[in-house]
Amino acid sequence: MSKPCGIPFTADLLKPKYWLSWLALGVSFIISWLPMCMRHALGEKIGSMIYRYNQKRMHVITANLRIAFPDLNEQQLQQRALTSIQWYGKALVEYCFLFFSPSKRLQNKIYLKGHSGIDQAIADDRNIVILLTHSVWLDFAPAGLGNVYPLYGSYKSAKNPVLDWIMAKSRCKHVDFVISREEGMMRLVRSLKPGRLLIFLPDEDLGIEHADFAPFFGREKATLNTPARIAKLKKAACFPCFTYFDTKKKQYCVKLGDEVKLFSKDKQMKSGEILNQSVESLIKIEPDQYMWLLKYYRTRPEGEPSVY
DSSP states (O other): OOOOOOOOOOGGSSGGGGHHHHHHHHHHHHHTTSSSSHHHHHHHOOOOHHEEEEEEEHHHHHHHHHHHHHOOOOHHHHHHHHHHHHHHHHHHHHHHHHHSHHHHHHHEEEEETTTTHHHHHTTTOEEEEEOOOBBBTTTTTHHHHHHSSSSSEEOOOOOHHHHHHHHHHHHTTTEEEEEEEEGHHHHHHHHHHHOOOEOOOSSSSSSSTTTEEEEEEEEEEEOOOOOHHHHEEEEEEOEEEEEEEEEETTTTEEEOOOBBBOOOOTTTSSSHHHHHHHHHHHHSGGGBBBTSSOOTTSOOOOOOOOOO
């Protein structure tokens, strides 16, 4: 069901079994006020520990990187895997900053780039879908976009209710409302109207039921066809989006690509292929900051062995 932003605080959240969760949030609040250089240094150490001790996650990352960067030798592959997981560690720590920083302090660290297409689509009274890719800084995008545009999206509840509460409290500072994944595509479509942006994550592998196989970094991937269906049903303008940390500016950049025409005029390219190409072009800006630990190639064409 749609939520008009926020999950009600209840007394159940104060039960003893959640005290460690509240302690963790207290520590996170303190961390959020550390200088950025200290937060990033802490995150890099966490990433290095994951690289050393969490072989299950590193196996997924290296399997994805072998596909995306086939020319790397083993040493180069491991270095890229280490750099990638260190960025992930930095992002884990920076969520403290995202959750607890006052709006002005947060917005001073985020900037938009390439959003003139959105402004034009709004001027033309068109529906708009933001195809948000899984960078490690995923939730910084709604924070940056929501400071300028009305927007909404879907959500997946966290298992820990305290974490679910704080995540909803944080996200709902930047969006009009959220819709549960269980409600399906039609709830998202019915809520779309000109001037309000729909945030949609197009690059996960959620199985083949609502997907078609299309190349992603040269390997067939179960690619969601939902964005194409929304674009067709609502005549929506679709813009790919990727968030990365700009090391020169020391800010988080929410980068928008050009409008994606998910239906090729000559019909030589399928919508999934067009979508994946647009996503790839943005990921290549800062590839180490993409969330390579997800199983993007979990679903395989019939007869193909598992990637993982």
